[in-house]
């Protein structure tokens with residue numbers, strides 16, 4: 001444990017939850033007590049024949065995976081597992097532990113099942129507890145690794161200039177090997193650089209085992225998560241197809257057995273691959289594929305804007321063809337934790353795990369770079385729309401609707417909206433933001449340390465200091481008042497039905513409206529023009545046609 005995190009009565013250190021609750025980090029004396037608490041719980045669950053599962057890392061994936069496992073039943077409908085969610089007691093994340101132990105979800109999401117199953121498993125079934133001590137690993141029959149593996153980009157729009165951050169993971173493998181029994185199955189769910197399980201985790205664990213005098217091979221396996229934070233959060237873990245693979249026959253047998261016990265593999269059969277590198281590669285290719293099909297539309301989006309084409313209608317025309325039904329409009333960048341980084345992990349592995357020198361990757365990095373910078377164009381559209389209204393962007397009041405990276409969730413990681421805010425701030429605009437799902441936009445409020453020190457996008461823009469004071473308004477009417485421009489950045493439900501007359505009334509007059517996500521239909525675009533507004537949109541070249549029609553009508557030419 002990091003000594004700077006040691007707390008005591010004369011030097012209390014606190015961790016704050018997103019809603020401002022304050023929790024003191026554990027002191028050295030708390031560890032022995034916590035171990036006794038866990039021991040008692042483990043003994044009572046073992047006597048009921050339950051396996052002990054430790055989930056390491058209670059983040060977006062681990063917290064919900066822990067609950068899914070704790071909720072699993074055996075053939076007789078009885079709880080099959082006792083789960084200990086283990087989270088390191090950092091100031092940033094410790095609060096998740098006391099919150100979960102109250103039966104509360106550390107994640108705010110649209111899926112009510114997340115809070116429901118955490119509450120049920122903690123308070124009713126009593127099959128789930130959370131802890132800060134690595135000693136929990138000593139009890140584990142199965143360890144699930146859900147800690148992060150970040151990719152640090154050194155420049156904006158150049159993923160090749162970056163590296164995988166392996167420290168948290170490597171530290172986890174070391175700690176796990178020091179504490180587990182040789183028969184414990186270690187299941188890595190983290191999205192890793194392909195090769196990590198066999199060439200990084202395995203040797204680390206093998207060396208520690210050797211030091212401990214353990215001669216058997218670690219039972220290591222990989223099975224990546226396909227979590228989709230949103231309406232179907234829990235189902236995307238429990239009721240979804242899984243891929244897995246073990247480092248040896250024993251590990252493969254164990255991981256298949258375990259996943260069959262906790263995931264709905266009857267309806268969503270498992271795919272078992274020969275080697276972990278294949279499971280690891282599957283995850284990276286899956287996300288690089290998605291990043292690529294989204295990035296591919298960026299150039300067509302510009303084509304559409306410059307040639308009177310509405311890309312939204314073009315896409316829905318193409319989608320009618322079953323072979324092309326997964327074509328998707330990209331919005332203002334892709335964002336989320338996974339798509340911007342996963343391809344980078346692949347590139348990094350090729351050089352730094354497998355030792356190749358040549359540059360075989362063309363499409364994957366290009367797609368990530370395009371996605372990472374697509375939002376910058378929104379700032380240009382805003383500038384142009386305001387200019388058409390005779391208002392300079394510098395000092396204009398710009399309201400961004402939506403802070404998260406996709407619709408109807410509160411996850412702001414690497415959202416296109418962040419880039420929009422940063423670029424427009426750099427250009428001199430005053431920014432406001434509204435999002436019904438986001439209470440705190442930590443990327444701004446704590447921009448020097450979030451998402452991690454030296455990771456923030458702040459470093460790529462000038463004049464960002466004042467954004468520490470940016471607060472997310474929950475009241476749309478208030479946020480709109482006096483705005484010069486409105487950016488529809490995310491397809492959150494409440495934004496889909498905004499009425500142009502009400503928007504203009506609440507803003508106090510005509511404004512510039514920038515549609516980043518095909519939110520406005522033609523009737524609304526027309527109405528905004530009739531009300532004296534200016535409208536622009538990503539991929540929406542046809543707005544000029546609508547504008548001309550409205551102008552001709554007002555001038556009585558028609």
Ligand SMILES: NC(=O)c1ccc[n+]([C@@H]2O[C@H](COP(=O)([O-])OP(=O)(O)OC[C@H]3O[C@@H](n4cnc5c(N)ncnc54)[C@H](O)[C@@H]3O)[C@@H](O)[C@H]2O)c1
Pocket residue numbers: 056057058059060061062086087088090093146147148149168171172189190191192225226227228229337338
């Ligand atoms: N979030 C998603 O939508 C999603 C989807 C699919 C896959 N994944 C993958 O799942 C993995 C986890 O992602 P996440 O979104 O849950 O990340 P996260 O950052 O929300 O959570 C990771 C947690 O692990 C904790 N942690 C780090 N080191 C630890 C240690 N040594 N011991 C105990 N806890 C430790 C951190 O404090 C944090 O709470 C990543 O590889 C990610 O790419 C994420």
